[in-house]
Amino acid sequence: MSLSEYSRWDGTQEFQPQSAENVFDKIAEYMLQHGDQVLRHLDQLDDDMPELLDLIQKEGLIEQDEKGQWRISPKGVRRVQQNALMDLFQTFQRDALGKHDSPQKGDGTVRLEDSKPYVYGDSLANLNLHETLKNALVRQGGGLPVRIHYDDYVVHETEFQTRCATIVLIDMSGSMGRYGKYAMTKKVAMALQAMVRGQFAQDSLQLVGFYTYANVLTERQLLNSAPKPISMYDSRIHLRYDLDHPPARVPQHFTNIHAGLRLARSLLSRQAAQNKQIIVITDGEPTAHIEGREVVLIYPPSEKTARHTLSEVHKCALAGIRVSSFALIEDYFYLGLVNFVEEMARVSRGIAAYCSADDLGKYVFDSFIGGRRTRRVSR
Numbered sequence: 001m002s003l004s005e006y007s008r009w010d011g012t013q014e015f016q017p018q019s020a021e022n023v024f025d026k027i028a029e030y031m032l033q034h035g036d037q038v039l040r041h042l043d044q045l046d047d048d049m050p051e052l053l054d055l056i057q058k059e060g061l062i063e064q065d066e067k068g069q070w071r072i073s074p075k076g077v078r079r080v081q082q083n084a085l086m087d088l089f090q091t092f093q094r095d096a097l098g099k100h101d102s103p104q105k106g107d108g109t110v111r112l113e114d115s116k117p118y119v120y121g122d123s124l125a126n127l128n129l130h131e132t133l134k135n136a137l138v139r140q141g142g143g144l145p146v147r148i149h150y151d152d153y154v155v156h157e158t159e160f161q162t163r164c165a166t167i168v169l170i171d172m173s174g175s176m177g178r179y180g181k182y183a184m185t186k187k188v189a190m191a192l193q194a195m196v197r198g199q200f201a202q203d204s205l206q207l208v209g210f211y212t213y214a215n216v217l218t219e220r221q222l223l224n225s226a227p228k229p230i231s232m233y234d235s236r237i238h239l240r241y242d243l244d245h246p247p248a249r250v251p252q253h254f255t256n257i258h259a260g261l262r263l264a265r266s267l268l269s270r271q272a273a274q275n276k277q278i279i280v281i282t283d284g285e286p287t288a289h290i291e292g293r294e295v296v297l298i299y300p301p302s303e304k305t306a307r308h309t310l311s312e313v314h315k316c317a318l319a320g321i322r323v324s325s326f327a328l329i330e331d332y333f334y335l336g337l338v339n340f341v342e343e344m345a346r347v348s349r350g351i352a353a354y355c356s357a358d359d360l361g362k363y364v365f366d367s368f369i370g371g372r373r374t375r376r377v378s379r
Helices: 020-048 050-058 074-089 129-140 174-199 219-224 257-268 303-318 335-348 357-371
Strands: 062-064 070-072 105-117 154-159 164-171 204-210 214-217 237-242 275-282 288-291 294-299 321-328 351-355
Touching: 020 050, 020 062, 020 070, 020 074, 020 174, 020 219, 050 062, 070 074, 070 219, 074 174, 074 219, 129 154, 164 174, 164 257, 164 357, 174 204, 174 219, 174 321, 174 357, 204 219, 204 257, 214 219, 214 257, 257 275, 257 288, 257 303, 257 321, 275 335, 275 357, 288 303, 294 303, 303 321, 303 335, 321 335, 321 357, 335 351, 351 357
Parallel strands: 164 204, 164 275, 275 321, 321 351
Antiparallel strands: 062 070, 105 154, 204 214, 237 294, 288 294
């Protein structure tokens, strides 16, 4: 905030109402917490301050669909993503993040500070002309013309930066609505989208929400989303539903990590990237899994569901997919959840961590960066 905002009013300054961007940012902040139900109340804003809503629309941040319903425009989604990235970067050291470098050398990003003698196969596009000419002048003792020999050539070192395909699995079960867990998870995922778009254009990043089922989330769907409302409070639950012919009402608030992993592995199988990784964010042990063409819901968490889920984790590992699991612990130390994510890490030889929602960003970004440092080598 600039000092001019606090200067004494002398009667010449023109009153400036709150900007469209500031109002939109506040709307987006509420959407991170509550999803698209916020958009249903924009008509009330239209009644109270129609000029402000019109200004936001003219800025291209919101728009109306074919049914006249308000929605966030692509420009608005990108603004939310970029703001999320900037906010998160203020919470941890920026120099810990950056390009995902690989120790292998090859054609890639030029590193101007490092050079090496030319060897057969190096690209002359990376020629260090200054050092090459200096070598030639030293060798011939000065004078013109400068005659360059093979041994004079020097090329810049390059770092081989691998492509990476990442899928973020987001827990949408009912308990994620507590303590700001889901809002922070959305914020972290949207910040990742902004970083990939801005810095790693060759990468792919997809989002999958898992609950009783699992579905791919578009950028707008993520912003609009909210945890599934809890619809059953029985102390013990064991239900089966046909996936092909489900009844009209199926409880949605269960935690089906198994379905999320299966979908993620299928999506990654179509990617040609050398590195592939899955980042799982959850606040509970799995309480649902897939058997054949049925979804099975079991509460309290069962060993049977855990076995199905860990079997899928093992299949991901065999496919060369790095699995990182993050358990959100807020109100109590949930030993069962911690044990489960650690077992996932053991099976996949991946990463397990448990943290609060406030620390999630740093953990996930560090894992995302680390997942691109290891180049897969086919055998």
